[in-house]
Amino acid sequence: MCPSQSTPIASPWFADKGKIAPTIAPRVLVEEDDAATRHAMVATLRAAGFDTVGCGGPDHQGERPCPLEVGEDCPAAVEADVIFFSFRLAEQRNRLILKKIRRVNQRTPIVVEIPEPQINRYQDVLNGTTLVHSPLTRQSLTKAVLDAWNGPDRLQRVLRESLPSN
Numbered sequence: 001m002c003p004s005q006s007t008p009i010a011s012p013w014f015a016d017k018g019k020i021a022p023t024i025a026p027r028v029l030v031e032e033d034d035a036a037t038r039h040a041m042v043a044t045l046r047a048a049g050f051d052t053v054g055c056g057g058p059d060h061q062g063e064r065p066c067p068l069e070v071g072e073d074c075p076a077a078v079e080a081d082v083i084f085f086s087f088r089l090a091e092q093r094n095r096l097i098l099k100k101i102r103r104v105n106q107r108t109p110i111v112v113e114i115p116e117p118q119i120n121r122y123q124d125v126l127n128g129t130t131l132v133h134s135p136l137t138r139q140s141l142t143k144a145v146l147d148a149w150n151g152p153d154r155l156q157r158v159l160r161e162s163l164p165s166n
Helices: 035-047 075-079 092-104 116-126 138-150 154-162
Strands: 027-031 051-055 082-086 110-114 130-133
Touching (some): 035 051, 035 138, 082 092, 092 110, 092 116
Parallel strands (some): 027 051, 027 082, 082 110, 110 130
């Protein structure tokens, strides 16, 4: 079940853990449909000091439809400081969900996991995101989230800051 329907993303709990300075530690939403992979990613990011929740996507919503598929905002995505989106399966449905997440959360940095050979095929949804190639490692996942949050790409940062508030 998506965290937006069970519990909201809480304030960071890691400020006194000393792993990441509280001024740069984001709240992260991990969007991954495979439960074991999602659990490993959430655990990795929590161990690194992030306040992290996972969502299994549209097929893991229980009795409710995914808010993004019915034209609503996803509360978990709105509350996140960084969104991680697994795009290993670049099927049409995942592509549409990624487009909706980007449209609704224009100022939120998005990390997209994708196999390197697929990058050129999906530039329409990947431009402006931070890419990380699969297979992931703990280090590559953590680095990608920090890079997205810190906005190493000046153009991405300027674009996010210049967008009108919703």
